[in-house]
Every structure is written in structure tokens, then in C-alpha cells.
Amino acid sequence: MLIRRESPDDVPAIRAVTAAAFARPGEGEPFEVRLVEALRAHESWLPPLSRVAVDDAGEVVGHVLATRCTVDGAPVLGLGPLSVRPDRQRAGIGSALVHSLLGAADALDEPLVGLLGDPAYYRRFGFVPAGRHGIIPQVPEWAPYFQVVAFTADPPRGTFRYPEPFFAEG
Secondary structure, eight states, X not given: OXXXXXXXXXXXXXXXXXXXXXXXXXXXXXXXXXXXXXXHTSTTEEEEEEEEEEOTTSOEEEEEEEEEEEETTEEEEEEXXXXXXXGGTTSSHHHHHHHHXXXXXXXXXXXXXXXXXOHHHHGGGTOEEGGGGTEEEXXXXXXXXXXXXXXXXXXXXXXXXXXXXXXXXX
């Protein structure tokens, strides 16, 4: 398996992986599919931080991205969505994608990465409740699931804000 930056040729495969990963029986196209497309067209898009997992057959089997977010105006990153094709889940692909993205964020001297997700899953990557760093999510109900990894001893503190596409009608 290879983890690399997304290329323009990967866009249809990323769409298919995201749709499959977030499919809910009886519902239409998942919000996350539209979110990835909206983020790709938004000023918060950071091409070096959109990564794909490619298997030995050359197929895209996973995708993760980070976009520019802020904490009280200071630039930070927001991770997500993270998508792995359902038939390839629980094989370490999601972990490899998250590790790749966090390594790239650290190498780019980003102060922190935030995300909304399952604490039981993301703590293995060093994510901790955001409140430990004095960071609160812009939607208070997210607090139990909002986490960060800080790459500096003194990360920005305040309200974490996602870009507008995260709040588009789903």
C-alpha cells in the first residue's frame, strides 16, 4: 500500500470511496461526498494535505484530508473526512492515512490538528479532548467528541472554527 498526495485523476475514485464509506441504508448520497467536493473548491483546501491510500493493484482504497481552520483567528488544521472502502476497513489503511497526514502537518510546522470523531479511535494517534488545550468547538454539543493533537508546547487557545462547507445543508 502506498500513501500519497491526491492527484486530479483520483477525484472519481475518492468520491466512490467516500460514498461507500459513509453510505447509510435507505438514504441518498452521503453528506461527506458533497463536503469533500465543496472543500476542494473552497479557499480552505490544502492540496498537500489531501492523501490517498493506493493498494498494490493501483486502486484508491482510502482518503483523508485536512483543511485550513482557525482557533480564535490563528491558523490550524481540521482533519476529515477520513474514508476507507468498506471491504478494506480494519486493515490499517485508516491508521496509515491519519499517520501520514499528521506527519505532513508536523513537517509543515502546523501548531495543531483538530477533529470531530470517536475518542476511542483517535486517541491512538495522540488526539486528546480539545479542552485540555483550552480549545472549544464552535458547536458546544461537539465537546465530548472534539479532539486535537498539538505540535507545539503552546498551541493557540479559544474557539476552533471549521470552514463554511462543514455547515452546508446535508
